[in-house]
Amino acid sequence: MSEWKAKRFWKEATVEEAEGGFTVRLDARPVKTPAKRALILPTRAMAEAVAAEWNAQEEEIRPHLMPATKTTNAAIDKVATQHAEVAEMLAAYGDSDLLCYRADHPEGLVARQAEQWDPMLDWGAEALGARLEPRTGVIHAPQDPEALRILSERTHALSPFELAAFHDLVSLSGSLILGFAAAEQVKPLDALWDISRLDEIWQAEQWGKDDEAEQMAEIKKESFLHAGRMFTLCCAQD
Known part of the structure; x- marks a missing residue:
């Protein structure tokens, strides 16, 4: 049937x-x-x-x-x-932001992370008023509570339509700072997506691409780009 x-x-x-x-x-x-x-x-x-x-x-x-x-x-x-619950879940990314967890080797990866991720943390400190600090390794180390409070307030202030788009910007990139950067159109969405995938891009350069992983990444990228476009439409002047 x-x-x-x-x-x-x-x-x-x-x-x-x-x-x-x-x-x-x-x-x-x-x-x-x-x-x-x-x-x-x-x-x-x-x-x-x-x-x-x-x-x-x-x-x-x-x-x-x-x-x-x-x-x-x-x-x-x-x-x-459930606006408050969604906002709180996304704000929590600030305490474990992708941009803050750095490799200690090899030197090329360490340098590339600093080159691409430090400017985004600097932007967050200047434009958002919230300085997140990088750490070496994957063990969690809490961020400054005042910085987290500021980022949380900004997240809770988003409208339901903005927050729906912001959800994908943050969850797909793994970074609250990159989510805000996409919302503020600090860089082209493609560039911000590549910044979020720095580690994966590095691995592919060293060991070759995994076709299945690349296909999944393309699906996620399209969702990220769509979320960025939807956030922009939320704020479009009629």
């Missing part, structure tokens, strides 16, 4: 202003989230990205080709209902 698949039933997806922001309509029908909540988005640009995904659907609806819709649904149905 074949699996039932949802079919396209609308002619056009359009964006309309709504109370609290913008919504997407499929002909006359407003789009709702999986939890049946109203899909109210903070910016027209974000709503247009969602509408474009619905318009791109052909005969059958293919949710895996609708990442913007997935992110906005998550923001409304999940993040908004």
